[in-house]
Amino acid sequence: MSLDHILLGLLRTPASGYDLGRTFDESARFFWFAELSQIYPTLKRLERDGMLTSRTEPSVRGPARRVYSLTDEGREELRSWLRSGPAFHTLRIPHIAQLFFMDELGDPDETLAFVESFRRQLAERLERYREFEEEVEESHGTWRELPEDEFHRYCALRQGIAVVEARLRWCEETARRIRERVGDAERSPAAPPPGGHEGASRAAEGSATTEPERETEGEMA
Amino acid sequence: MSLDHILLGLLRTPASGYDLGRTFDESARFFWFAELSQIYPTLKRLERDGMLTSRTEPSVRGPARRVYSLTDEGREELRSWLRSGPAFHTLRIPHIAQLFFMDELGDPDETLAFVESFRRQLAERLERYREFEEEVEESHGTWRELPEDEFHRYCALRQGIAVVEARLRWCEETARRIRERVGDAERSPAAPPPGGHEGASRAAEGSATTEPERETEGEMA
């Protein structure tokens, strides 16, 4: 039941359902997302349960806005969630699952293409996170100067960045290993497979072409 | 609809629902989990749809086992999922959300305790992953010698490890920063808060005590 708590957290500054939808889209994406169709009924329920109050306000354009704010009871609920210790979720990571079964395709080129596509999407994501990080840094200088609320938000973002960066490094490590395995197989006397498949060239791009891996395991730990 | 595909992937070697439950528990936890109460009906549906076949087998102990195996149609479905590109899921990470709102508690000690508790749980998880990694390495040597299927599984695990390690480094970075901020605040003329709360000592432990942060940002990128 985390969406409840996340809405309570966001509603420490009053907002409408629509506003919250934009918040998820723009600034909370890196740790949570909810559709408007889930937000509206949840807000209603939280109000019914005394966690929120609402008033309607005329909108500058479009229909009237229903603006929610946190009640004392809601604030207490939020605090007790925050004090309940780190909430772990069960891991369900489809892209790792895909990789786990990828031997089924029996083609290193396809695995390589997969990793490369994954890498591109991560790079894009990292760029968005970085822009967000810069915005904070531009308005306040370094983390040392941030007010309490911004500091916590900044730390949360830093974790998002750290994870994406780790995945990016993993992509590079893994691509290198796949290329090295293909290279070994083709040099070996086990006979290269028949048909017009020529090594790991199809999905390859960037970074030195067949450079044998220098052992970086130590640095990864 | 990923559980479907994950079951198909696992059922390339025939197994019962119960077996699959143990697999999630023991060797697939780092990327997926499902309850038996979800597994059983899903298997039934997949069989109905022609993705699986089953036969019953007497069990050594307990009731008869229903053992499922992949059909050609099921294998095709699995392959097309694998070829459909990396499947991203919307991020929903409650512990980052908690941190995001943690300023609500207004107490650096509580944030520090949170980060420390998070760190301990990650360390435990990393240990399990490492044991798993060692098992693979012991049976086959380095990744260079692994057969295709084990190599892919190993790479998947490596990503899990990389992410946990990144989170651990983040914990240390963040704890250091919180301590530094508390130190600054107490040395500053803004007056230390009244009452018997003495800095960030409560949750602190390990690593040099008040060592000012040496800038490691560059290395993190």
Place this chain on the structure above:
DNA sequence: CAGATCATGTAATGCGTTACATGATTTC
């Protein structure tokens, strides 16, 4: 003989997505 493990399931409930419905205002 009590408790763990093997083995299969159903039912109720909750969380989340997709599709649908409505209508005003602004911009091109």
Place this chain on the structure above:
DNA sequence: GAAATCATGTAACGCATTACATGATCTG
């Protein structure tokens, strides 16, 4: 006048968890 944005919602469906139900066999 068409499309985008503001703004609110409902309904149907699917995915996941928790609780419940049953019974055999092995271990201490």
